[in-house]
Amino acid sequence: MKKTRSTAKPVHKPVFANGDDIQIPVFTLLKPDGTLYAGAGATSLDETTARRIYRAMLYTRVLDERMMAAQRQGRLSFYMQCTGEEAAVIGSTAALADADMIMAQYREQGALAYRGFTTDEFMDQLFGNERDTAHGRQMPIHYGSRDLHYLTISSPLATQIPQATGYAYGQKLAGQGHCTLTIFGEGAASEGDFHAALNMASVHKVPVIFLCRNNGYAISTPVTEQFAGDGVAARAFGYRMQSIRVDGNDVLAVYEATREARRLAVEENEPVLIEAMTYRLAAHSSSDDPSGYRSKKEEEAWHKKDPLRRMQRWLIERGWWNEDEERELTESLRREVLETMKQAEKRRPPALETLVSDVYAETPALLREQLATLKAHIGRHPEAYPRSAPWLDGDTETEGQA
Numbered sequence: 350m351k352k353t354r355s356t357a358k359p360v361h362k363p364v365f366a367n368g369d370d371i372q373i374p375v376f377t378l379l380k381p382d383g384t385l386y387a388g389a390g391a392t393s394l395d396e397t398t399a400r401r402i403y404r405a406m407l408y409t410r411v412l413d414e415r416m417m418a419a420q421r422q423g424r425l426s427f428y429m430q431c432t433g434e435e436a437a438v439i440g441s442t443a444a445l446a447d448a449d450m451i452m453a454q455y456r457e458q459g460a461l462a463y464r465g466f467t468t469d470e471f472m473d474q475l476f477g478n479e480r481d482t483a484h485g486r487q488m489p490i491h492y493g494s495r496d497l498h499y500l501t502i503s504s505p506l507a508t509q510i511p512q513a514t515g516y517a518y519g520q521k522l523a524g525q526g527h528c529t530l531t532i533f534g535e536g537a538a539s540e541g542d543f544h545a546a547l548n549m550a551s552v553h554k555v556p557v558i559f560l561c562r563n564n565g566y567a568i569s570t571p572v573t574e575q576f577a578g579d580g581v582a583a584r585a586f587g588y589r590m591q592s593i594r595v596d597g598n599d600v601l602a603v604y605e606a607t608r609e610a611r612r613l614a615v616e617e618n619e620p621v622l623i624e625a626m627t628y629r630l631a632a633h634s635s636s637d638d639p640s641g642y643r644s645k646k647e648e649e650a651w652h653k654k655d656p657l658r659r660m661q662r663w664l665i666e667r668g669w670w671n672e673d674e675e676r677e678l679t680e681s682l683r684r685e686v687l688e689t690m691k692q693a694e695k696r697r698p699p700a701l702e703t704l705v706s707d708v709y710a711e712t713p714a715l716l717r718e719q720l721a722t723l724k725a726h727i728g729r730h731p732e733a734y735p736r737s738a739p740w741l742d743g744d745t746e747t748e749g750q751a
């Protein structure tokens with residue numbers, strides 16, 4: 350039988366261990382004021398990539414502000430913000446190759462923005478209109494993009510984590526040098542799926558990077574009520590996996606950590622766990638009100654560590670960005686989001702048939718039967734379906750109206 354790795358000498362009294370003797374430092378390069386720590390060294394970020402990252406961070410902030418406002422105006426049913434976590438999400442994405450796979454949770458729209466998901470694509474999904482690739486069958490924020498190697502979001506927590514291990518195993522077999530980044534919250538890391546995924550990845554040595562956004566809360570439950578151990582990073586040791594804890598509001602540190610993690614994953618078949626320490630500055634979702642479970646004072650303290658401000662100051666200091674550019678870009682992004690939203694909300698809903706089409710290769714008889722029953726029902730009660738009824742019964746005259 351193969352030996353375990355333990356080389357410790359046997360003892361003759363019971364000796365317990367709880368990991369308290371292991372200290373995991375926080376890797377950070379950029380101070381909250383945007384200056385570098387002494388000893389931070391040179392970053393491998395070039396100007397083009399740095400600007401692309403910052404643009405995606407700003408885009409995500411603007412998108413989130415607008416869409417949250419749209420939800421409050423009753424135009425959108427639901428929304429989730431990335432606010433405060435942009436550096437963790439976008440800094441890590443930027444360290445990948447564009448063809449690497451991303452499997453995220455639901456708060457990672459910044460990754461898509463970085464890869465070039467268009468405002469039209471965001472809006473079509475959010476409004477579930479006829480151009481939405483999921484045909485309106487998902488709630489808002491469940492984006493997906495085959496072209497951008499971004500697995501469609503699924504609501505049940507942690508499902509994407511073992512999927513990432515499996516997918517990365519396939520990437521290893523394919524031998525094209527790609528890896529998978531899976532992003533999830535610290536709450537999701539309490540699911541059994543997280544542990545199964547880490548164990549399998551470590552045993553089979555697959556090119557996967559597990560990025561936990563430790564943002565302090567799982568909805569209203571603070572981390573102090575979620576786990577007793579040293580955060581999420583320490584869990585990797587049980588699986589003999591490389592692990593790093595990083596300041597998640599420091600985009601440079603996240604970028605460098607993920608870059609090295611990718612190298613380990615792809616070149617050395619070492620899966621890596623990254624714990625990005627960050628904070629969810631906004632509510633959990635449009636259905637949540639954090640004032641019931643956390644203080645304004647706590648929020649203020651984290652506003653001072655805003656990842657956007659931090660990167661902006663660093664960029665300006667280097668002469669890679671300036672305040673005029675910031676103002677112009679912000680205004681043009683606001684206009685773009687608003688205009689695109691107005692178009693998207695006017696577009697027709699998906700055809701009723703898409704409820705059952707492209708789910709199975711061939712639509713099963715039972716689903717066809719249910720669709721027929723639904724159509725008949727709507728036909729009997731058109732007044733109850735004011736938006737969809739006119740074009741459901743083949744009334745071509747009204748086709749094209751929203």
Ligand SMILES: Cc1ncc(C[n+]2csc(CCOP(=O)(O)OP(=O)(O)O)c2C)c(N)n1
Pocket residue numbers: 456504505506533534535536537538562564566567568629633
């Ligand atoms: C299996 C499962 N259990 C519960 C939920 C309900 N739920 C949705 S989000 C959430 C909190 C997740 O927190 P975390 O993973 O820390 O992510 P965050 O929202 O902080 O980004 C819960 C409990 C769910 N979607 N799926």
Ligand SMILES: [Mg+2]
Pocket residue numbers: 534535536562563564565566567568
């Ligand atoms: Mg969380």
